[in-house]
Amino acid sequence: PVGFSVDMTRMLHADMHFELLGDIPADGHVRSTMRIDGIYDKGSGALIATTTDVVDFESGKLLARLGSGMFVRGEGGFGGQRGPTDGWASPEREPDSILTYETLPEQALIYRLTGDRNPLHSDPEFAVKAGFPAPILHGMATYGFTARALLHAVADSDPSCFGSMYGRFTKPVQLGETLEVQVWKTADGALFRTMDSSGDVVIDRGRMSLRSAR
Structure with a gap:
């Protein structure tokens, strides 16, 4: 409007x-x-x-x-309506794969090269106005690290097998943070979640499907 x-x-x-x-x-x-x-x-x-x-x-x-x-x-x-619900549940077993990636202190500035110029990720004053002590990493940068883990752990490093991916962002990621991606393989792909170094979930309710399996 x-x-x-x-x-x-x-x-x-x-x-x-x-x-x-x-x-x-x-x-x-x-x-x-x-x-x-x-x-x-x-x-x-x-x-x-x-x-x-x-x-x-x-x-x-x-x-x-x-x-x-x-x-x-x-x-x-x-x-208004609250929207659709999601029945995702963490599997009651240890992950099939755990992959760890270290982000760089300047990771958000590198990610800006994609065209995402949101100042929350680069301007300290804007970040404080938004309620954060410092700029945070783009959610999609964290999502990209997670997608890379799924590509290698589930799709045998073959992009042509990658079908779909969903994740919910649950906690901001600080610059320079270490990310741990936990993966549970399923018949058509995987369930996953991504943690930070403190053990908090930063991407939850993750689902990934293989294109060849659909």
Whole structure:
């Protein structure tokens, strides 16, 4: 609507999903179209759920579908629906694989090369206004480290086998943090979660599917 705005200091990436429908060409042009699927009332904030279709510009072929949730703190309590529920449960056994990655103190500045210029990840004053003592790592950078772990642990390091991935961001990651990805293999992929060095979960309710298994 006209006049709609969001205070960026109150907005955090809540969850992310992607589905690959084929191999992504190394070069070319794509067209991305995003739609808002819903705005849900989570009490302490509002969750804005979106879907983005990515198509090949020349052929119109659908290459990927992205789903994202953005949580806006302080905007809940408007009486809306809470949104879909997720029945994910941690397996009652030890992980099949545990992979550990160390991030760099300058990791967020490197990730800015993707085009994500949110000052929460680079501007100390903005970070303080948003309620953090210092800039934090992009959620999608943590998601990328996790995807790399799943690629090697589940998809035999073969990108053509990677089908889809979902995860919910549960805690900000500090710059230079060590990430531990716990993986439980399933018939069609894996369940996973990502921890920080203090043992707190930073990506929860993770699901990954293999393209060859679908």
